[in-house]
Amino acid sequence: MPKFIGLIGYPLEHSLSPYFQQVALEHYQFDIRYEKWETSPKGLGLVVAKIKEAQNLGANVTVPYKEAVLPLLDELDGQAMLIGAVNTIVKRGNRLIGFNTDAYGFIEALCKEGHFEPEGKGVVILGAGGAARAVSFALVQRKISSLTIINRTFERAKALADSLKGYMAETELGTAVTTLPWQNLSSSEAFDHCQLIVNCTTIGTKYTSQEGQSSLSSEVIPRGILVYDLVYNPWPTPLLQMARKAGANILGGLAMLVYQGAASFRLWTGREAPVDIMLNKAKEISHLKM
Numbered sequence: 001m002p003k004f005i006g007l008i009g010y011p012l013e014h015s016l017s018p019y020f021q022q023v024a025l026e027h028y029q030f031d032i033r034y035e036k037w038e039t040s041p042k043g044l045g046l047v048v049a050k051i052k053e054a055q056n057l058g059a060n061v062t063v064p065y066k067e068a069v070l071p072l073l074d075e076l077d078g079q080a081m082l083i084g085a086v087n088t089i090v091k092r093g094n095r096l097i098g099f100n101t102d103a104y105g106f107i108e109a110l111c112k113e114g115h116f117e118p119e120g121k122g123v124v125i126l127g128a129g130g131a132a133r134a135v136s137f138a139l140v141q142r143k144i145s146s147l148t149i150i151n152r153t154f155e156r157a158k159a160l161a162d163s164l165k166g167y168m169a170e171t172e173l174g175t176a177v178t179t180l181p182w183q184n185l186s187s188s189e190a191f192d193h194c195q196l197i198v199n200c201t202t203i204g205t206k207y208t209s210q211e212g213q214s215s216l217s218s219e220v221i222p223r224g225i226l227v228y229d230l231v232y233n234p235w236p237t238p239l240l241q242m243a244r245k246a247g248a249n250i251l252g253g254l255a256m257l258v259y260q261g262a263a264s265f266r267l268w269t270g271r272e273a274p275v276d277i278m279l280n281k282a283k284e285i286s287h288l289k290m
């Protein structure tokens with residue numbers, strides 16, 4: 001009898017995870033199927049509860065439920081608790097444990113594909129949602145020197161900055177964290193001392209009302225820095241096109257997607273994920289379908 005792992009989110013039409021997770025499972029000849037479990041907010045409780053059925057091993061969680069699933073789980077891993085968001089659920093015995101592998105995926109892609117070492121660097125993050133929380137905790141843990149958070153809803157940026165400062169007060173970490181209003185995006189001063197800009201907003205995503213938009217113009221992007229857009233669809237995003245025009249290096253979100261998925265795969269199966277196979281599949285499908 002096959003076992004099942006699900007992807008919980010809404011909508012899931014353009015999701016790449018089922019493709020690259022299934023090739024990884026087939027690589028080991030596991031009799032496990034990775035399925036889309038698309039659900040409305042009303043159905044979320046039921047879908048999560050069903051993971052406890054014998055045939056199911058766990059799930060990935062994506063937009064918009066990464067925070068909403070927290071109270072539905074039996075236990076949270078330390079990083080998931082810190083970030084306040086879960087993207088991976090693992091069933092152990094009859095307990096559902098929540099993990100966050102986005103932070104790991106972000107850093108792996110940054111270092112391996114972006115060839116960027118975060119320690120001592122100045123970073124600007126656009127956004128303050130679930131992805132921005134994972135990214136900013138990951139960067140602070142990797143000892144960046146400064147972090148500026150710019151978000152449309154300023155209070156959300158402040159709340160994230162406060163969480164980071166609270167965390168650093170309990171650790172040896174000492175990143176200088178500041179916030180700026182969204183209006184500052186048109187001012188190059190906001191980016192003067194950074195070596196990395198990370199877009200953690202949804203702006204520019206294909207098949208949405210934000211398709212074709214870029215949060216930054218090429219005039220404000222410093223030459224020679226790295227611009228990392230978590231949005232992986234389309235390639236390159238409008239922001240990355242602006243960055244290229246400005247003479248910056250660019251990194252899209254596809255590698256992060258695969259690395260976070262590879263960490264989830266290890267948690268469900270206990271086996272090393274075949275990252276190259278997964279990355280090739282993700283690239284192939286994204287060229288075909290997007």
Ligand SMILES: NC(=O)c1ccc[n+]([C@@H]2O[C@H](COP(=O)([O-])OP(=O)(O)OC[C@H]3O[C@@H](n4cnc5c(N)ncnc54)[C@H](OP(=O)(O)O)[C@@H]3O)[C@@H](O)[C@H]2O)c1
Nearest residue numbers: 127128129130131132152153156200201202230253256257
């Ligand atoms: N590559 C990967 O592996 C990976 C992993 C995780 C996430 N992501 C991507 O990262 C993005 C963010 O995900 P999330 O989970 O953080 O979503 P989220 O929690 O819903 O946050 C969305 C963020 O985008 C901002 N935003 C949305 N529309 C905007 C607009 N018109 N103008 C300015 N800001 C706007 C929001 O600002 P407000 O606070 O003002 O609403 C918020 O900061 C998504 O595109 C997601 O697909 C990629």
